[in-house]
Amino acid sequence: MEKFGKSQPVPRREDVRFLKGEGRYTDDAAPDGALYGVFLRAPVAHGRITGMDVEEARAAPGVHLVLTADELRAEGVTDGLFTVMVKNRDGSSGIAPRRPILAEDKVRFVGEPMALVVAETLDQAKDAAELIMPDIEDLPVHLEIGPGGEALHDEAPDNRSVTFGIGDEDKVSEALETAEHTVTMTVSDNKVIANSLEGRVCIADWDGERLHVDLSSQGVWTHKSQFAKLLNLDPEAVHVTTRDVGGGFGMKTMIYPEYFAVAQAARMLGRPVRWAAERGEGMLSDNMGRDLVSTATLGFDAEYRITGYRIDTRFNLGAYASQFGPLMQTQLFSRVMTGVYDIKAAYLESEAFFTNTCQVDAYRGAGRPEAIYLLERMMDRAARELGLTPWELRRRNFIAPDRFPYDTVGGETYDVGEFARVLTHAERASDAKGFAARKAETEARGKLRGQGLCYYIEAILGAPDEGVEVVFEDGGATIYVGTQSNGQGHETVYAQFLSDQTGIPVEAIRVVQGDSDKIAQGGGTGGSRSVTVQANVTLKAVDDIVTAFSGFLADEFGVGRGDVSFDDERFRIEGSNETPTMLEVAEMAREKGQDALLSFKAHEKLAARSFPNGCHVVEVEVDPETGEVSLDRYAIVDDFGNLINPLLVEGQVHGGIAQGAGQALLERVVYDETGQLLTASLMDYAMPRADNLPFFRFETEPVPSTSNPMGMKGCGEAGTVGALAAISNAVQDALWQRGVRQADMPFTPHRVWEMLRAAESPLAAE
Numbered sequence: 001m002e003k004f005g006k007s008q009p010v011p012r013r014e015d016v017r018f019l020k021g022e023g024r025y026t027d028d029a030a031p032d033g034a035l036y037g038v039f040l041r042a043p044v045a046h047g048r049i050t051g052m053d054v055e056e057a058r059a060a061p062g063v064h065l066v067l068t069a070d071e072l073r074a075e076g077v078t079d080g081l082f083t084v085m086v087k088n089r090d091g092s093s094g095i096a097p098r099r100p101i102l103a104e105d106k107v108r109f110v111g112e113p114m115a116l117v118v119a120e121t122l123d124q125a126k127d128a129a130e131l132i133m134p135d136i137e138d139l140p141v142h143l144e145i146g147p148g149g150e151a152l153h154d155e156a157p158d159n160r161s162v163t164f165g166i167g168d169e170d171k172v173s174e175a176l177e178t179a180e181h182t183v184t185m186t187v188s189d190n191k192v193i194a195n196s197l198e199g200r201v202c203i204a205d206w207d208g209e210r211l212h213v214d215l216s217s218q219g220v221w222t223h224k225s226q227f228a229k230l231l232n233l234d235p236e237a238v239h240v241t242t243r244d245v246g247g248g249f250g251m252k253t254m255i256y257p258e259y260f261a262v263a264q265a266a267r268m269l270g271r272p273v274r275w276a277a278e279r280g281e282g283m284l285s286d287n288m289g290r291d292l293v294s295t296a297t298l299g300f301d302a303e304y305r306i307t308g309y310r311i312d313t314r315f316n317l318g319a320y321a322s323q324f325g326p327l328m329q330t331q332l333f334s335r336v337m338t339g340v341y342d343i344k345a346a347y348l349e350s351e352a353f354f355t356n357t358c359q360v361d362a363y364r365g366a367g368r369p370e371a372i373y374l375l376e377r378m379m380d381r382a383a384r385e386l387g388l389t390p391w392e393l394r395r396r397n398f399i400a401p402d403r404f405p406y407d408t409v410g411g412e413t414y415d416v417g418e419f420a421r422v423l424t425h426a427e428r429a430s431d432a433k434g435f436a437a438r439k440a441e442t443e444a445r446g447k448l449r450g451q452g453l454c455y456y457i458e459a460i461l462g463a464p465d466e467g468v469e470v471v472f473e474d475g476g477a478t479i480y481v482g483t484q485s486n487g488q489g490h491e492t493v494y495a496q497f498l499s500d501q502t503g504i505p506v507e508a509i510r511v512v513q514g515d516s517d518k519i520a521q522g523g524g525t526g527g528s529r530s531v532t533v534q535a536n537v538t539l540k541a542v543d544d545i546v547t548a549f550s551g552f553l554a555d556e557f558g559v560g561r562g563d564v565s566f567d568d569e570r571f572r573i574e575g576s577n578e579t580p581t582m583l584e585v586a587e588m589a590r591e592k593g594q595d596a597l598l599s600f601k602a603h604e605k606l607a608a609r610s611f612p613n614g615c616h617v618v619e620v621e622v623d624p625e626t627g628e629v630s631l632d633r634y635a636i637v638d639d640f641g642n643l644i645n646p647l648l649v650e651g652q653v654h655g656g657i658a659q660g661a662g663q664a665l666l667e668r669v670v671y672d673e674t675g676q677l678l679t680a681s682l683m684d685y686a687m688p689r690a691d692n693l694p695f696f697r698f699e700t701e702p703v704p705s706t707s708n709p710m711g712m713k714g715c716g717e718a719g720t721v722g723a724l725a726a727i728s729n730a731v732q733d734a735l736w737q738r739g740v741r742q743a744d745m746p747f748t749p750h751r752v753w754e755m756l757r758a759a760e761s762p763l764a765a766e
Helices: 015-019 069-074 122-129 169-177 221-230 257-269 279-285 325-335 368-386 390-397 419-429 432-444 490-502 530-557 582-591 646-665 718-736 749-760
Strands: 035-041 047-053 063-067 113-119 133-138 160-167 181-189 201-206 211-215 238-241 273-276 292-300 306-318 346-354 448-457 465-473 476-481 509-512 564-566 571-573 599-605 613-622 629-639 696-700
Touching: 035 122, 035 257, 035 279, 047 113, 063 069, 063 122, 063 257, 069 257, 113 122, 113 257, 160 169, 160 325, 169 292, 169 306, 169 346, 181 368, 201 257, 211 221, 211 257, 221 238, 221 257, 257 273, 292 368, 306 325, 325 346, 325 368, 368 390, 368 448, 368 718, 390 419, 390 448, 419 432, 419 448, 419 613, 419 629, 419 696, 432 448, 432 613, 448 718, 465 530, 465 582, 476 490, 476 582, 490 509, 490 530, 530 564, 530 571, 530 582, 530 599, 613 718, 629 646, 629 718, 646 696, 646 718, 718 749
Parallel strands: 035 273, 211 238, 306 346, 476 509, 629 696
Antiparallel strands: 035 113, 047 133, 063 113, 160 346, 181 292, 201 211, 201 273, 292 306, 448 613, 465 476, 465 599, 564 571, 613 629
């Protein structure tokens, strides 16, 4: 069925209840009589636990349970959290030490959960937690992203988890040795905190036979399997649900130790237990993002075409290897490490290290923003050193349209791409020709103006397959989906797409998600996968419905099956004036007792991934007296292929840019030398606000994907993938004229002021 959405900018229908305060989040759904859980967390970054007296806490008013590693062990709960580990470049497995639910012999980062106190009220639980006095023998703290220092885990004596390699190292070495020009650069990618509006929340209940866990997540099925595994339960005895979610950004994809402690407490007590992370608690313990340093070299021939690219990266895992942490700067980074350029020789060597800090895992973009940030910073630096404009250097190196499908060094196959066309559109949209006049006007006011661009590409991640069920009910239909909205507008877009394919009115379609009992399996939301995989399987379900309904109508009207057709809105029956809608056929089937025609399940796998791409063009103003950076102009031209709902797409891009701008201009996780988090509150960790952002000019230049029948490409993370380098290149451009040759995120006023002062010093001139 070669169809795609009609691309109508329909407002999100779920916003009505959100704006009326009728959203129903996990913490709103605690059953009556639920007990409150509070975690005692490690006060030091590294230490050996020599004792922990919990008796006074157990005797405190209102306390029902104090759960520690000893109690878990006594209950037979001994497994650790799982990690998806990558292999070393020699083929051996990387190191993923066991991560306990509650700290056992050691604590390894400030905020690691040590005990769970469960009481009648939140205040009672907090008071009792303060009565626990752990005895911790301090150990040296290791914070460097590199080998050496006190070992966090016996399995990794030099604190190295994995050394990953991809590409032909010898070929790249030869290419760089024989290159006409080489450009080398080192860039850092600052560690950030997701800070979703709704923090992590978990409510668990045990009725004697089944465990029900309600949590704020990006998908319930991994959680279901892990609750069964770690708590030694039959999978059928576990029910996991997720309601409305106030932001996820990758951080809520993973399992966390707190969830299992809360679930086990409910199981032991036979009472529901609720836990909601406070803001400071989340900043200590939510998986963080980024945190790496890369040195790269590009080689060019005499025509300024890239001949070789080498990347050496060191990245931080934190105290443990989180669920997908090892993948971020290895496999996921490598998927787009050569970007949109025709690079035949490339090599990535990436090393992961343990430090006494919070874990690092997927954060909006998951490895692709980091890869594109490095490459696009390199392209701007190369343009300066080679004497070309950033626009021209990119044009010379784009993969030509006639080279698709194109196999990259990183192992991806790009299906389509017309990058020069998109770039030309971005020049128009950004009024690149007017930049010189705007720069002169800015300088007349005593400020600096810079222009930066980034041409990004990203590979859609996550499982390529998905399931769906469409059930016809009185007067409407319900679609059960395997993804999970975190604010993207799934209720609107899935109803809109099904309506477009079937003619069922949007208002008659109900979308159900986030329930492991109602939806047997699903891939959840992450990696910009949701709309492409869910729409793809919905097409399969619609095909099945049309086939079944056509057969039913043929039998009812005494015609051949080939005499019944469907035009996306009504069935047509040869020789009859009847033109029933899909809902009318469902009602006919119901009246005839044909219940098998009222429910349709489908499961479908995409043939290949799609590759969203586009160009961000940014102009900044820098005040040289204060170091303040202002985003003045921001234009984006994206190739997302065919769109279902342009309004929702633009919203996703705006949100992604805001998170990219936050990292580029404001956000940075800082630990002191003892491993204490100095940016543990919103008083110390700066988040972007409305006045940090300009109005965005958003346009699209669609090149439909050939990897799915809708011609779609995901859009959820694209804004962040493009924003980091575009903003950074603009700031670098503004500062270059003042002698600043290396400008790294975040561009806070103090850091920019220091860059300018350092460039003015006599030592800088030498």
